Amino acid sequence: MPRISEITGVDFDGVNHPYVPPKELRISPKLKLHRDWDQNVDPITYEVVRHNLWQINEEHGATIQRLSGSPVAMYALDLNPSLLTEDAEFVYFGPYMQYMSGVTDTQVKWTLENRSDNPGIKDGDMFLANDPWVGAAHQQDVMLLCPVFWEGELFCWVTNCLHQYDIGGITPGSFCPSAESAYDEGIMLPPIKIIEDGEIRRDIEAVYLRASRKPQLVALDFRAQMAGNTTAKKRVLELIQRYGASTVKGVMKKIIDNSEKSFLEKMARIPDGFWQDRTYIEACRPGDRRTHKVQLQLRKEGNKLLFTNDGTADQEGAMNATYSGWRGAIMVAVTELLCWDQYFAVGGALRHVDFDPVPGTLNCANFPASVSTAPIQSMEISLYPAYNVLSKMIYPDAEMRKDIMCIGGTSQWPATLFRGTDQWGERYGYLLIDPIGGAIGAFSHADGINTGGQSRTPICQLPNIEHTEQSFPILFLYRKELPDSGGAGKYRGGLSAESCFIPHNTDVITQDTLSSGNATPTSTGMMGGYPSTTNAYTFLRDSDILTRMADSQMVEDISEVSGTDEMLQLRQENFLQHKSDVYAVRWTGGGGFGDPMDRAMEDINEDLEHYAITAEAAGSIYGVVVGADGKLDEAASIARRAELRAARVARGGRKTATLEGPVLCEASVNLNARQHSDGAHWACAKCACDLGHVSHNYKDGCLREDHPVADSNPLIGDPSRFIDDDVCFRQFFCPGCGAQIDNEIAVTRDEVLADIHVNVG
């Protein structure tokens, strides 16, 4: 299927096809842009104004946080403020939900192109927008765009986005797992002038609120968004009054130029190449038992980065995202891995990053695909592979290597959507927010962070159990970190957790599931690291929990409870949880980095001491020997690791050719490119064994063994419970020394992935 750039005769205008901003925006001459800026702001003024602009954006976010009424939005910090130039280049966006700002600039550009003539963009206006084809992640993410004028010219934009509790659609909360199209989902608003001359237009507001099941909460949040923009706008104007418009604009442009400069310097330090990743979504609608392939390619040529999604499955059911959702997801990784030192000033980098997906795919869906689940499915599944390809791209540079992050926890969200009548006699609907506790994937120099949150929302906090129990009629039996939930590796992925609850002070709860990543692990490891646990629902009907409670015999794990095991499917709707039905939800952890058999003995001892891994995993995955005292037997462990590696070579056939030429590039922790007589060859980083010419896939030069996917993590079960496809865990070993070079999770029919290609030699 053709990519956007290859398609002619289609208008990517945000109606039937996604809006893709042209290089030159078509803005009505009625709107005057402030285009005058000081090219030579002195370094002192620059630093002072820069700091102020950052503060303005922070104050903007803090204002919304204080005023928003929605607990879902507030615990997950599902909001983000941004500051953009007059022509919609990012100056700053906040450290909240990273997806959102990634979809902000397209909204502003669309508004400039489509609203500058009629109804016009004027001082005192604000535009409400949530159309995913124009640029929202999904319909619930409502943006409010505020132009800031100075002396009659459009100076800049302050905008924010805030997830709404409910904006309509067939499912309360507006995540609609069984939607077949956007017509089943919440209200969609292309940018619409809701505030005119500083006043809310009541007619427009009424239209906005009409579809919601919780109009009061939405109205309160709308005021919070308005207050945030008003605060930020006022502060920008104060700054202009103090330093002059051309100076402030000069600083804004320089922030972007500086971030561009920083980006370009980084690009100059790493070789050109091509990196690729692959993962899968399961179940796009109730009853679906297929996997849907998601592929991401990153090509670097000089300063340019190009992202594509060739090979990704077609749009279908209720799992999709639009162009801006896909682009926004990738921008999260670009920002965190490449622009963190410029405080997320991603505008400069974006000048050199192209996005060219294939329309009609699940992460670049055409209208009217269902997209309400995008942030917890298609965008998540688009984001995490982006960490992998970017991490592999920057690995060759020893300094940038420290910025690498493996895929983190909750790489697909195991949603628990439930509703009923609460202990206060009121109707409620809720999405259990616990999986936001996620986990951070391993780094190239250290372990990931156990239940360290989701990297795409760097500062959020789960509600306390006491807060959830106060609002909803449930009783938590436990919420705990799980040993072995983090992906194994030289550096281990962060542990994830499991929450388990029963109904309490109510007779019954109506439940829906919405998940993926329960059969195939979505938090895969990197450069030989292993995947984390999968998501998992465990549901025990008619259990003995009430007897246990009466007898003061509580549990720490659902396996201690007796009951009838009911296998929940990934989009199971309207099932009932009665008083003695115990429900546990586990989310994915962080992926591991590097070969687990390279993990230091003292780190494994620490893992055992702190319940991060089990003794079984220490033996089966880390290749060590645990003594009767629960500590490692170091000598026996060293010997065992050597035996295991030797056995791999013995099984696959030893190759003895080693390379003597100098290392041209360290492509991964296990893989070098070395000079050879006919150009560069891949070589094992440990023993320099020749793995073939760099124009070939290095995996073809390795010994390959395919194992059941359950071998990659003790907490992964049999995929056939949920999907009909066969899934395997492929390992690639050095034929010289038996070290693991890499591994991959793949549906058996899919070919071996060529994940790394560098242009050296």
Place this chain on the structure above:
Amino acid sequence: MPSYLCGLDIGGTFTDCVLMDDSGRLTISKAPSTPGNFADGVLEALRRAGERVGLELPALLGSITMLAHGTTAGTNAIIQRKGAKVGLITTRGHNDVIHIMRGSRGLSGQDIKLIVHIPESSKPEPIIPKRLIRGVSERVDCFGKVVVALNEDEVRSAILSLVDAGIEALAVCFLWSFLAPEHEARVKAIAAEIAPQLYVTCSHELAPKWGEYERTTAVALNAYIGPLTVNYVTNLDRRLKEMGYKPPLQITQCAGGTIAVRTARDAPLLTLDSGPVSGVTGSLYLGKVMNEPNIITTDMGGTSFDVGVIHDGQAMVSYKSLVHQYEYFLPKVDVQTMGTGGGSKVWIDKTTGTLRVGPQSAGAMPGPICYRRGGEVPTTTDADVVLGYLDADNFAGGTMSLDREGAARGLQALADELGMDLYELASGVAQIAEFQMADLVRKATIQKGLDPRDFVLFAFGGAGPVHMAVTAREAGIKRVVVPQGDTASTWCAFGAASADTLHVNEQVRIMSSPFDVASINTVLAELAAKGRAQLEEDGVPAAQQTYRCSIDMRHRGQINEVEVEIDKDQIAETDLDDLRARFVRRYEQLYGRGASLPGARLECVTFRARASALSRKPSLIAATELTDEIPAGAKTSERSIYWAEWKKAAPSPIYNGYALLPGNVIDGPCVIETTTTSIVIHPGQRVAVDALRNFVIDTDVTASA
């Protein structure tokens, strides 16, 4: 025989002692702090103070009517990670609460770099490792109803196994224990029975608040610093008593008052970070004397800049605090901090060629280049000496000479890199630091719904008076007060001496409107009774006892709570409208006019009563005569100082702060020097010496007051 109030503050280097006699005369002494056994340094500081007033230590101690003391024993234990080995007993299934940390890294509001650059961050080392945590069967629900009885067999075996594992202190926190404390109380009783030597702390006693993570953290930290703090205060109390001190020793606490030794033993967590808080307490007192109800207190030292806010005569308090990325519940005077200080490193962002100041600090060692302690990276202080704000030859009252050339060399290298002139660069460094601090001042007020322009700014700390006139001007603050000479440097000790005994009791009862007055009154009465009993135990006569109640309220369904003061300890049906009106007023003050949703249901969450004893206050001696005549000799010299306002250096007058007289007024630019600081007055500013000998700066004479 005179009687004295005494304040003591243990710093990293010195232990400060302030004595105040009946007439308000201050006597100040210092002795080196004695880590390991801080009581030695305390007694030495007291002995030296006694020398100055001609009294032997026992005689001095016999004539002190109140001795208030801030201890850093707990803070140090946490910083050095030398606390007790702690075990935790909690609700079965919820062992990991303090490890999960609510799925965060505990960094909100912290260094933004750590937030955005995840690979640089991590969770803190756990206060209690998983192996020392035991879950036991028990459960209470959101109505406070016991739904699973406490399994006492499990409790016993948990305690025994933890004691076997070598714990020195035990923390106990069950879910919903603030609604039904009996299970925790029972664990404490069983522990007393089978392990009587164990230090035990229960969450319903220490922090009966809603939210198990912050509550568990509170007990875990309390247990962690418990044994050490208890030893220290017990030991000091005993030694003081042996030497003749009779009244109960008062320990300063982070909520802004003092507590008796007994309370400090039960809740050592209250002593954490009480040092900076004493500075706010001292300001509160001075503010009352000066008739200033709205004060921003600032303390700029070598490594940090602390900001506290006093509004309407009351210190602003927060109810959740953070230590080492751990959030915990405890009422605490809110002191916000950022890493800008005299030691902040100046550097150039190589990629973008921009000048940056901090947040890394050269600290005390190696410190700024000009300190000659091996520092090689220029700092804010180096810029100060290059600009001429600080006298290189006569620093710290002549006790230290600064290496101006070294500082200039360090900064010149950066100036060359940016193609700037040395002075331009140094002045830029000062400005960047000053403006950053102004942002924190703004943030500290605006986030509380206050306007910094309604405040006067108090400047403490060695580096504060050098920069605060500009910081204040940038934040729109008209007046800066540098409290009188010597007292400023021992401000925290002064704060301790002026503090009241205070008990803040809190209780969570979640109630939705329409409210039941009887239920509200029951909670308020319980809290009042608790406070009364505590003050009685402290020996406070009824006439000196005061009470202040408040309720944290919110819109039902919202997360944000605001504290609503109520001016009585029991309410009537007719007061409910007033309660709603107070909520709306406070809410809109914080969140903007129209932010409140009219007619929405309200919820009461936390009830709070502050029981305090008004202690005897220091009385400051005001000059009766003011003179505009500057004494001859007050102006000691002139030196060349670079002024950003003029973009050039100019000869500027230097005054001896001790020689100036009440009533003196001097136009900027000038510098006033004391042994502990330099007060820098910029062009367009003016300084006056008030009747209490404070220096009061008008930050912008052209602006109307």
